[in-house]
Amino acid sequence: MDLFALYQSRIADALSALFPQLAETPDVLRRFVVEPPRDASHGDMSTNAAMVLAKPLKSNPRAIAEQLIEKIKEFEGVESAEIAGPGFINMRLSASVWQNVIAEINATGTEYGRPKDAPAGKVNVEYVSTNPTGPVHIGHARGAVFGDALASLMAFSRCDITKEYYINDAGGQIDVLAKSALLRYREALGQNIGEIPKGLYPGKYLIPTGKKLADQFGDALLNMDEAEAVDKVKSIVVDSMMELIKADLAKLNVHHDYFFSEKQLHGEDGDIHKTLDWLREEGLVYQGTLEPPKGKTPEDWEDREQTLFKASDFGDDTDRALVKSDGSYTYFAADIAYHRNKFLRGFNEQIVVLGADHSGYIKRLKAAGKAVSDGKANVDVKICQLVNLLRNGEPAKMSKRAGTFVTLGDLVDEVGADVVRFIMLFRRNDAPIDFDFEVVTAQTRDNPVFYVQYAHARACSVFRNAKRDLPDLDISLDALQKADLSVLSDPAEIELIKIAAQFERVVASATEAHEPHRVAFYVHDLASAFHTFWTKGKERPELRFVNLDEQTITLSRLALVNAVRQVLANSLGILGVSAPDELS
C-alpha cells in the first residue's frame, strides 16, 4: 500500500468528519496532495489540504490546519506534526512505518508497487507503425521503446492493455516497394539490373525478397504486365518486410500483441466505407471547399469542392479532406475508421505514439476519436522527439534513400538493447535526445544505464559475500522476513528506505501521466541512494552490510539490501532493461 495514498485517504476521512458540509463537494477531498516535502527538514510527509480547502470552506488555511492537525497527530504512525508556512502540515512518521516498508517489499517481491485494484476499461497503445517498406531505422527506435515501456508500465499498474501496430500497407508506397522487389527478383534470376532507378527503394534488404520471389514464381512474372505482377507480389513483399521489422524490434525486446492492416479498412465492405456512412448519418460529412491556410497560400492553390469531415466541431483547426481527387480515400479517412474500429473493439482509452513530424496531426486524431465514439473514447497522442545520433561528436548520417541508413538492428547490435532502451527512456518523450555512442557504452557514472545496473549488481554481490563470510547464517528470503527490522534506525538507513518507499507513487503518477521516463529517473535516484549508503560503510564500519560479529544486524541489513535490489529490479522490469547479478 502506498503510504502517501494511505495518509491521503486518512486525512480525507478526518476532513469529512470535521467538516460535514464537504459531503456536497466530494471532489475537493481528492484535490489536495500528500507528498514528500522537497526539503527533508520539513519532515517525512507534507500536505497542502488546509490551503486547498480554504476556499470551499470559506475559512483561512491556518484555522483549518489547526483543527486538522489534532486529528493527524492521532493517526497511527505519526510521530509529530506541525503547521508551517502558509498552511502546510508537515508530518514525521515513526521509524517503524519505514521499517515495515522493507517487510512489505520482501513479502511481495516482484509484485511490489502494483496497485491493488485494476482501473476500469481497456487501453490500446499503438506504436512504431512504421511503413512496411524496409527495416526499422533509428528514428523509430525511440517510439518503439517509449510505446513498449508505456504499455509495460500500464500493464504493471493492472491496466488491461493491448499493444498494437498499424501496418500502412494500403498506400502508393507499397506499389513502389513491390516494383523495387520485382527489380531484385529479376536480379535474382540473373538479369543485370544496373543502377536502381530513382524513385524506387535501393536498399539491399530487398535482395532476399527478390530471391524468395524467384523461388516461388520462377520466371513466371517476367512476361507479365507490371501492374499485374505488382498485384501478385504486393502482399508477399509486405509480409517479408514485416518479418524484417519484427526481427529488428525483437532485438530491442519490443513485441506487439496485435498487428492491424490498413488494407482491411478499404474496399466495399471495409470500415472506411461504414464509418463514413455512419458519420454522414451523424451529419459530420459534407461537400465543401476549404479556406487556404492562413498567411501562406500555396502557389498552386485552387478552390476545389471535396468531401470533408467536420473536424472543427471537435477541436481541430479546420475540417479535413476524406477523399482524394482520384476518388480514393485519404490517409486520414482510414485513420478515422481505424479509431472507430478500436472504439468498437472496446478501447475507450487510445494512446498513439508518433514521431515529432506528426505533431500537426494531434488535433485531428483527437477530433476523430471524439467523433467516432460520441465523446466516449479518449485519444492521447504522445509525440517522441528526434534522436540525434552522434559518433565521436560527429552526427552519424542516416539516409534511407541512399540505402546506407543505420538500422535499429545495427544500433542494438552495437550497444545492446539495455542501453538503447534506458537512454531513450531517460528523457522526457517530447525533448530531443543526443545519443552518443562514446557515452552510452562507457562503464562509468556518466552512463546512467551502467550506473543503475551496477547498483543492482552490487546488491547481489552483498549476498554472495555474506554467503562466503557467514556460511552458517541462513539468508534465505524466509529468514530475511523474520529479521528484526527495528535495528534499521540509523538516519542513513531511513533515508534509503524512504526513497524505496516512493516507488509506488512514482509508478502511479507515471501511469497516470503516461510518462515512463519518471520511472527511469526514479530508478536512477534509488541507485544513487544505494551507492551513497554503500560508501557510508567505509567511513562508518558499523553501517557495513555484512558484520561478522553481529549476525542479527547483518540479517536486518540484508533484508534492507534485498528490498532495495527488488525495487531496482521492479523498476528496470517496467522499463524492459535487464537487472544483472554481476557485471562482466
Add this chain to the structure above:
RNA sequence: GGUCCCGUAGCUCAACUGGAUAGAGCAAUUGACUUCUAAUCAAUAGGUUGCAGGUUCGAGUCCUGCCGGGAUCGCCA
C-alpha cells in the same frame, strides 16, 4: 503567416500536473581506495527559470503579448 513543441546552472537535463529556500549529472576545485566491487562516494562553487505583464495565499508550471530554436501547414503516409 497559422498551428503545435521547446527555452531552467558554462554543458546535458529533472522538478511528483499550482506548493515551501528551483534539483541531479557532466565539466571545475578539494577530499575518501591493504575496497561488503573507488565501475563508487563526499564537499565547495555555480540561477532574475528567454523578456514583459496577468490570474492567487503561492507560478518553472496556468493566461496574454513579444524574442529565440524546432516540427508541421488542402488529395504523401
